[in-house]
Structures are given as structure tokens and as C-alpha cells.
Amino acid sequence: MTFLKIKNLVFLLTIPLGFGLATWFGLNAESYSKPSRFVRFHYHISPETLFFPTFSMMENLALSRWKPGKTIVIIAGNSILNGYGQNETDLWSLRLQDELGERYAVVNLSFRGALPFEGGMLVAESLQRRGLPVVLVTNTSPGTVGRVAGETYGYLYYDALYKQRLYSHPARSANILEWEKTASKTVREQQTELRLGSLLDSWFHFQGLWHHISYRYFSTTWNQRTRLKFWQSRDKYSDDLPVAPGYEQRFQSDLSSELEITRGFSINLAELDAKAGWKLLQPPMEIAGDLIEDMIPKPIRARTIVLLSQNAPIYRSKLTSSERDRDESVFKGYAALWESYGFTCKIVGEDFVNQDFYDRSHLSATGGSKLAHLVADYVRHLTRP
């Protein structure tokens, strides 16, 4: 064999070797990689900056706080539970940890704009499947259930699914496939790409490796928020989510549009019956019930607390008396619906004052403390022997 042939052979053999090494590092990274000093997913470790925390990263966060004898309290849900409006040190989930004490390990895996069962729920499901004691806390508004796939954080479902971390729940995959058939061509293509990406990732572990490198060493993704130092590793960034200003500066947004949103919580979910008062409309309620049944495996339901978050009183007080009655009927009706499927469901924020809110829906530090106190009671009640 000539030297030229040997050189070419070495070159050709080391290409798959390099790829294999990267895959091996990725597989390893999946077993330990997680954000350090983690409190919540802030902008720089979230999809807002093209950083898509992997399922294993989220699972590692929960596992790193657990030890035998502890119950893991996983917080999923949206920006309200993400503490949008609260300083990192005042975050409600830190107060929840203080209230619950050492027997519990609280980990806030909520994301801004997430549906109740995206992301965090899947981590709770995976840990429960492994036999760990878990409580899941999530939130939503009446009528909103959503799917585990199809929106921003849907990638986590495929990530967990292809890495075989979830319960076998055929109704869930059937529902998603059925929904895809009715979706637009673009959405179908996106879903196919997500599935393909997750399938390949379950073999080659590229998300685990390159997200770990991006977090720990250097980043290669440019975006508006990190444009000035886009190469900087994400662990160098601090939490700069908005914090509620002084009370006088809050609630400055357009009143009519905020009232529209407040009304929107119940306007399409109930109709006035001359005899019985506000009656819940069945098609939306049936759809919500079907989604609950299909999306959430039964074993996790008994360990899940669903919070229905109320709007700030400054807006609710401006509704007519009839609209307030409708709002109350809808919140109570949907809380009963969740309970009928085996969840613990609580309406929160009804007795909070305006100072407890940062804006119409998000809580300030005082609201966060109140929420922590309430949720601590619910968690203790759910886990009592």
C-alpha cells in the first residue's frame, strides 16, 4: 500500500471516529449536564435565545436535588409559575421550598408561554415511572389544556419519547397524529422534522453535547438578545427577567384590551340560561375533557396539582356583575372537570389584592409568597400518609 493510500485511509477512518467520539461525549453529557445554580429558566437558557434545554438536562436538574426520603416537587406551567415579575431571589418557588422544608425538593421547570403539560410534566412522568416520589404543580386558564406536542416546547415530548422516558400511553400519540392530519402543511412538516431530529438525537446525542458546550464553554448561535456577545457561554448570563416596579407604575397597559382578555377567560365557555344562570358550554368542555384523557397518563394525575390562575382584581372588578358570575361559574366548572379526571385542582388568585400582581396575570413578590403558602398546603395535603 502506498503512503498516499495510507494517508487517505487514515483520513476516511477518522471521520466516523470523530463523529463517534462526539456521540459518546453527547451520551455522557446527557447523564450530568445541567445549568448550575439553577433557579428557573431565564431568557438566556430558554428558546427565546435559541437555547433549547434538553429533556435530560431538565431531568438532571430534578435528580440533582433529590435524595432518598425526599419528594420531588416539579413546577411546570407558564410564565406565572416561572415567576415573571419576580426577582430571582424573591421567586415564589424558592418561598415554596422554604415553606415545605427539607423533606421536599422543589425544582421550577416552567417556561414562559408553555402549556400546562409541556416540559415539566414529562419530567415528572419520567421520574414517577422510575419509582421516585413526585408531585407536579402546573397552571392554566379555564378551557386551556393543549397537547404535549405541537407548540414551542413540544420538542421535549419527542426528546423524552424517543429516549423512552415516558409511560406507554397510546391515546396520547394517537391524538397527536390525529391533530397533525388536520394541521396545515407547514405544521405537519415541522412536526415531521421534530420527530426526525429527536429520533436521530436518540442515536447520536448531538443536542446533549452541543447544548452542554453552549452552556458551559461557548455558544455558536446568534440572536437579538445575545448579539453583543453571542459566543459567550450561557452560564455567564444572569437572570434578567422583568421585575414588578413600584405599585404606581403597574397596570399601565391599555385598559380595554386587558378587560377583553379578562372577559376572554370565560366568554366562550358559558352561556346564560334563563332558569339555571350561567351554564357551561359542552363542546369546549368536552374537548378539554378529551384532551385531558388523551394527554395525561393516569398514574401522574393523582400526583398533580392544577392551578387555575385568576386575573388581577383591578380588572375583574371592572367586569359587570353578570360577567363576574360567568367568570366564577367557569372557574368552578373547570376546576370540577379537572378533579373528575383525578387531579387536584385549585383556583388561585381570587383573594389576592392588586399589590400581589405585576400585571393582569403575573404575580409580584408578595403575590408569589401568597401562592407559595397556598401551594405548600396543597402539596402537604397530597403527600400526607
Add this chain to the structure above:
Amino acid sequence: MIPSLLRQSGALALRALLGLAIGIFAHYLLYRFFLPVQPFIYVAF
């Protein structure tokens, strides 16, 4: 003789490093390919 052996070893090591780098880069490309082009834009409401 020795300089020629050194040269050949150097050339082989260079090829090996280049191959490894291409393999790792292909792995990185998979990550980039499945990353959305636009970041998620959250609007608080």
C-alpha cells in the same frame, strides 16, 4: 531516513486530526440543522 519518517508521521497525524475534526463538525451540523432559525418570541399578556 528519520526526517522522512517524521514527515510521514506528521502527515498522518494531520490527516487523522482533519478526519476527527470533520467527524465532530458533522455532529455539530446535525445540532444546527435541527435548531429553529428564529428564536421563540414570548409576549407577556
